[in-house]
Amino acid sequence: MIRPLLVMRLLTMPCLWMGLVQLVFGELSFMFFKDNVASNFTLPASITLGISLIILIGFKKYPLPSVTNREAMLFATLTWVAVGMLGAIPIVTIAHVSFTDGVFESISGLTTTGATVLSGLDSMPKTFLMYRQFLQWMGGLGVVIFVVAILPMLNIGGMRLLKAETPGPIKDDKLSPRVANTTHYLWLVYVTITALCALCYYLAGMSVFDAIGHSFSTVSTGGFSTHDASMGYFHSNLMLWICNVFMVLGATNFALHYRVYLANSIKLYWKDEEMRSFLIIIFVISVILATYLYHNGNEHSFWQSLTDSFFHIISFITSTGFAATDLSKWPVVTAVILIFVGYIGGCAGSTAGGNKVIRNIIALKSVGLEIKRLVHPNGVFTMKFQRRTISGEVRHAVMAFMCLAALTTIIFTILLMFTGLSFMAALSATAACLNVLGPGFAELGNNFAPLSDVATWLMSAAMILGRLEYFTVLVLFFPVLWRQ
Amino acid sequence: MIRPLLVMRLLTMPCLWMGLVQLVFGELSFMFFKDNVASNFTLPASITLGISLIILIGFKKYPLPSVTNREAMLFATLTWVAVGMLGAIPIVTIAHVSFTDGVFESISGLTTTGATVLSGLDSMPKTFLMYRQFLQWMGGLGVVIFVVAILPMLNIGGMRLLKAETPGPIKDDKLSPRVANTTHYLWLVYVTITALCALCYYLAGMSVFDAIGHSFSTVSTGGFSTHDASMGYFHSNLMLWICNVFMVLGATNFALHYRVYLANSIKLYWKDEEMRSFLIIIFVISVILATYLYHNGNEHSFWQSLTDSFFHIISFITSTGFAATDLSKWPVVTAVILIFVGYIGGCAGSTAGGNKVIRNIIALKSVGLEIKRLVHPNGVFTMKFQRRTISGEVRHAVMAFMCLAALTTIIFTILLMFTGLSFMAALSATAACLNVLGPGFAELGNNFAPLSDVATWLMSAAMILGRLEYFTVLVLFFPVLWRQ
Ligand SMILES: [K+]
Ligand SMILES: [K+]
Numbered sequence: 020m021i022r023p024l025l026v027m028r029l030l031t032m033p034c035l036w037m038g039l040v041q042l043v044f045g046e047l048s049f050m051f052f053k054d055n056v057a058s059n060f061t062l063p064a065s066i067t068l069g070i071s072l073i074i075l076i077g078f079k080k081y082p083l084p085s086v087t088n089r090e091a092m093l094f095a096t097l098t099w100v101a102v103g104m105l106g107a108i109p110i111v112t113i114a115h116v117s118f119t120d121g122v123f124e125s126i127s128g129l130t131t132t133g134a135t136v137l138s139g140l141d142s143m144p145k146t147f148l149m150y151r152q153f154l155q156w157m158g159g160l161g162v163v164i165f166v167v168a169i170l171p172m173l174n175i176g177g178m179r180l181l182k183a184e185t186p187g188p189i190k191d192d193k194l195s196p197r198v199a200n201t202t203h204y205l206w207l208v209y210v211t212i213t214a215l216c217a218l219c220y221y222l223a224g225m226s227v228f229d230a231i232g233h234s235f236s237t238v239s240t241g242g243f244s245t246h247d248a249s250m251g252y253f254h255s256n257l258m259l260w261i262c263n264v265f266m267v268l269g270a271t272n273f274a275l276h277y278r279v280y281l282a283n284s285i286k287l288y289w290k291d292e293e294m295r296s297f298l299i300i301i302f303v304i305s306v307i308l309a310t311y312l313y314h315n316g317n318e319h320s321f322w323q324s325l326t327d328s329f330f331h332i333i334s335f336i337t338s339t340g341f342a343a344t345d346l347s348k349w350p351v352v353t354a355v356i357l358i359f360v361g362y363i364g365g366c367a368g369s370t371a372g373g374n375k376v377i378r379n380i381i382a383l384k385s386v387g388l389e390i391k392r393l394v395h396p397n398g399v400f401t402m403k404f405q406r407r408t409i410s411g412e413v414r415h416a417v418m419a420f421m422c423l424a425a426l427t428t429i430i431f432t433i434l435l436m437f438t439g440l441s442f443m444a445a446l447s448a449t450a451a452c453l454n455v456l457g458p459g460f461a462e463l464g465n466n467f468a469p470l471s472d473v474a475t476w477l478m479s480a481a482m483i484l485g486r487l488e489y490f491t492v493l494v495l496f497f498p499v500l501w502r503q
Numbered sequence: 504m505i506r507p508l509l510v511m512r513l514l515t516m517p518c519l520w521m522g523l524v525q526l527v528f529g530e531l532s533f534m535f536f537k538d539n540v541a542s543n544f545t546l547p548a549s550i551t552l553g554i555s556l557i558i559l560i561g562f563k564k565y566p567l568p569s570v571t572n573r574e575a576m577l578f579a580t581l582t583w584v585a586v587g588m589l590g591a592i593p594i595v596t597i598a599h600v601s602f603t604d605g606v607f608e609s610i611s612g613l614t615t616t617g618a619t620v621l622s623g624l625d626s627m628p629k630t631f632l633m634y635r636q637f638l639q640w641m642g643g644l645g646v647v648i649f650v651v652a653i654l655p656m657l658n659i660g661g662m663r664l665l666k667a668e669t670p671g672p673i674k675d676d677k678l679s680p681r682v683a684n685t686t687h688y689l690w691l692v693y694v695t696i697t698a699l700c701a702l703c704y705y706l707a708g709m710s711v712f713d714a715i716g717h718s719f720s721t722v723s724t725g726g727f728s729t730h731d732a733s734m735g736y737f738h739s740n741l742m743l744w745i746c747n748v749f750m751v752l753g754a755t756n757f758a759l760h761y762r763v764y765l766a767n768s769i770k771l772y773w774k775d776e777e778m779r780s781f782l783i784i785i786f787v788i789s790v791i792l793a794t795y796l797y798h799n800g801n802e803h804s805f806w807q808s809l810t811d812s813f814f815h816i817i818s819f820i821t822s823t824g825f826a827a828t829d830l831s832k833w834p835v836v837t838a839v840i841l842i843f844v845g846y847i848g849g850c851a852g853s854t855a856g857g858n859k860v861i862r863n864i865i866a867l868k869s870v871g872l873e874i875k876r877l878v879h880p881n882g883v884f885t886m887k888f889q890r891r892t893i894s895g896e897v898r899h900a901v902m903a904f905m906c907l908a909a910l911t912t913i914i915f916t917i918l919l920m921f922t923g924l925s926f927m928a929a930l931s932a933t934a935a936c937l938n939v940l941g942p943g944f945a946e947l948g949n950n951f952a953p954l955s956d957v958a959t960w961l962m963s964a965a966m967i968l969g970r971l972e973y974f975t976v977l978v979l980f981f982p983v984l985w986r987q
Contacts, residue, residue, distance in 0.1 A: 088877065088878070088880060089878055092877070173877060173880075175877065311921070351920065351925065351926055352917060352920035352921060352926075355916065355917060355920060355926055356917060359913050359917075382903075382906045385899060385902065385903045385906070386903045386906060386907050388899070388903070389899065389900050389903040389904075389974065390974065390977060390978050390981050390983065391983055392900075393572065393576070393657060393659065393974055393978050394572070394573055394978065394981075394983050394984050395983075396572060396657075411895045411899070412876075414899060414902075415869060415872070415873065415895070415898060415899075415902075416873050416876075418869065418899075418902035418903070418905075418906065419866075419869045419870045419872070419873040419902070420873075421902075421905075421906055421909075422866045422869070422870060422902065422905055422906075423870050425905075425909050429843050432839065433836060433839060433840060433843075436835065436836035436839060437795070437836060441835065442835055442836075442839055442926075442927060443926060490873060490874065490877055493874060494874050494877050494878065497874050497878075499874065499875055499878050499879075500878050
């Protein structure tokens with residue numbers, strides 16, 4: 020059963036939050052950056068806050084009962100849609116783009132995609148630039164709460180797997196107490212890692228502004244930058260390796276971070292099967308790419324080739340999407356590798372997008388199991404992950420997720436091509452949005468401005484679809500959700 | 504346990520058969536076509552026959568015990584490899600191509616792929632042209648026996664599904680009696696449909712030679728032609744629609760054909776869930792494509808647009824790969840649609856390649872089931888296909904197959920790009936070979952001659968991999984098969 024009034028009341032929370040954020044940025048512009056865009060933030064903020072408070076006060080008498088699974092899914096999707104719209108208003112008025120483009124940019128921020136329709140960033144008001152960076156950081160935190168606290172309860176795409184991994188009370192099947200319980204430690208971890216990241220960037224030579232801004236978009240694996248040249252602006256290998264570390268930390272299961280903190284043992288990272296596989300995958304693919312680039316690209320030394328390969332593989336596998344060089348000058352095969360690496364994704368329970376390492380492992384183990392079964396048709400085989408048996412139900416959900424990701428990619432690619440894009444542009448944009456990765460190739464190599472309005476809306480939908488792991492959104496279109 | 508001598512003895516059978524075929528074609532050249540290529544056939548045929556007979560007589564004393572699952576898989580792969588090599592010899596000597604290209608052409612024939620490295624077909628010796636067509640027809644028959652009699656027993660990619668559908672004794676888990684039992688009715692159906700096809704082509708205006716040749720490559724969904732312009736040579740919409748009918752019949756489960764024949768009721772086709780879905784998919788996609796082409800292509804009338812769309816969608820979905828027009832002049836999006844349509848494939852138990860309609864249906868139903876489960880986490884849901892419940896085991900096997908097909912596509916595409924091909928050429932060639940479809944795009948739009956030697960061998964491997972439904976070949980590379 021869906022209670023529309025309850026969902027509406029819940030929705031006022033993220034809207035209130037967005038209003039507060041915009042209010043703060045208005046003050047920042049007025050008091051600190053003095054870049055004359057204060058009213059672009061305070062005006063929509065006041066309206067949002069006003070309406071939200073009226074709704075909140077109007078429904079004050081209603082107690083907030085436990086939220087059902089169905090309501091949680093509707094709430095999650097509507098949150099990203101509503102906050103995406105509200106977040107777009109300052110973008111539209113400051114960067115002078117259409118509402119379509121503004122919503123795209125805002126959703127790209129909040130979903131931590133990092134695809135942009137803007138160019139000439141370096142000369143834009145600082146308040147505005149920091150606002151974009153902050154959208155990603157806030158979106159990243161929202162996603163972490165969603166994937167750590169809500170996904171495992173809903174078992175979306177087989178993520179019940181992670182339930183036992185998550186600290187806090189797990190026997191209660193109601194969502195609300197659980198969310199409240201896990202949120203506070205996620206905050207702690209997320210803020211700590213971001214602060215460390217900003218500090219490292221600053222020590223490596225970034226300005227305070229850039230260090231904070233880029234820490235926001237690194238830990239959230241968002242990929243927005245305050246410069247058109249992205250991380251390439253700084254011409255610093257040291258910064259790329261700092262970025263590598265924090266992109267990987269952002270793409271690590273935040274529940275694992277918390278366990279490492281509780282146990283005070285960094286070894287737990289390596290003991291975790293998903294994390295271990297993640298690091299091995301990064302290492303192997305990066306070394307292969309480095310070797311190829313050294314022999315076929317424009318790299319001067321193997322060390323530079325290695326740095327560039329690790330940076331771009333990590334940037335794409337963690338779905339961050341930073342670039343440090345003009346990727347259009349690399350051989351086309353590297354673009355194809357980077358696009359498909361994005362489908363591997365980071366660890367579950369992180370800010371990263373993509374199909375997630377854990378699902379890839381389970382899919383591969385599934386293939387291995389079938390091979391065993393061919394040789395021993397009457398044998399009984401079970402799948403183990405992290406020394407626990409994986410149920411058939413989880414396997415089904417994981418494999419359905421993988422198929423859905425592939426099917427969605429094909430459909431969106433063809434739809435984009437109908438709007439006039441080349442195959443490479445359409446495929447790369449689809450992959451970039453579904454995996455909340457960011458960068459496109461071919462015509463979209465610089466930014467997403469060449470997209471038609473229809474294509475822009477398609478990609479906005481794709482970002483929300485991918486961010487909420489397909490099923491959360493898809494279920495809204497099936498009558499089974501709306502039936503009593 | 505694998506008994507190498509037993510597998511070797513079994514292997515003499517297809518080799519003997521290939522020797523006999525080449526001997527007949529030698530006689531055909533000498534007696535009938537008089538095109539001076541008799542010795543190119545009789546010489547290798549004599550050697551093959553001699554060696555095979557010696558082995559056969561040497562092992563005469565050994566009784567032929569029942570074949571195990573493992574031996575069946577090894578035998579299937581080695582058959583295609585060995586017969587592919589033997590079949591290449593006349594191609595190498597007559598068309599003056601390298602051994603690499605000859606093996607590619609021969610395997611392309613036998614796997615019913617239809618990709619070619621040759622051009623200037625129209626001026627080649629008739630015996631040679633008919634030999635190529637016959638390779639496809641023979642390969643198609645071999646595949647039908649493999650997919651109807653062997654796949655369901657091995658449950659490769661979940662094909663135990665089809666077990667109950669197959670006439671003949673099914674309780675016996677030993678392969679040999681079953682294969683013998685099903686082969687005779689498959690022959691009957693296959694020959695009948697081919698004869699009908701040739702007759703229709705002849706009545707529509709083809710020469711006897713072309714009618715027979717094209718019936719061989721139509722019913723086997725092979726796609727070889729005796730003309731460089733493929734079906735476009737004839738400039739006849741009537742022939743395209745005849746071709747449509749027989750491509751669909753070739754891509755129909757041959758066990759279903761036999762049941763239609765036994766029950767003498769054509770309605771059974773529509774009552775079969777896979778067949779019904781197949782026809783609906785063809786209809787829907789063709790109409791969409793026709794509408795798009797009419798508005799964005801060079802089509803003069805909607806009727807011609809419909810004819811072209813139906814023909815090419817059927818040609819690609821059944822993995823036949825005939826072309827009736829220069830596809831490079833169509834918008835690129837149509838090429839992408841045709842490539843991905845090839846992954847849908849025909850019905851299981853047919854000569855068609857691709858992932859097969861039945862697996863696509865099960866994958867989609869799997870996604871649907873997960874959506875229901877999200878809304879009703881404690882509900883018990885079962886999947887139905889053709890009114891029977893699908894076991895979790897079959898679902899696992901099907902989904903593993905789908906993931907394997909996607910993964911293999913990505914790996915082969917990247918490997919081909921390493922050899923220097925463009926993305927579109929690499930992806931289309933990979934899809935064309937894995938789905939035993941045939942036509943490539945971009946640089947490979949005319950034929951596969953531009954492939955490097957390494958790339959040619961990769962594609963030869965891909966054709967066997969796809970033809971034998973991945974698992975049959977893949978299992979050979981895992982130690983589990985070779986252990987006692
Ligand atoms: K991103
Ligand atoms: K074919």
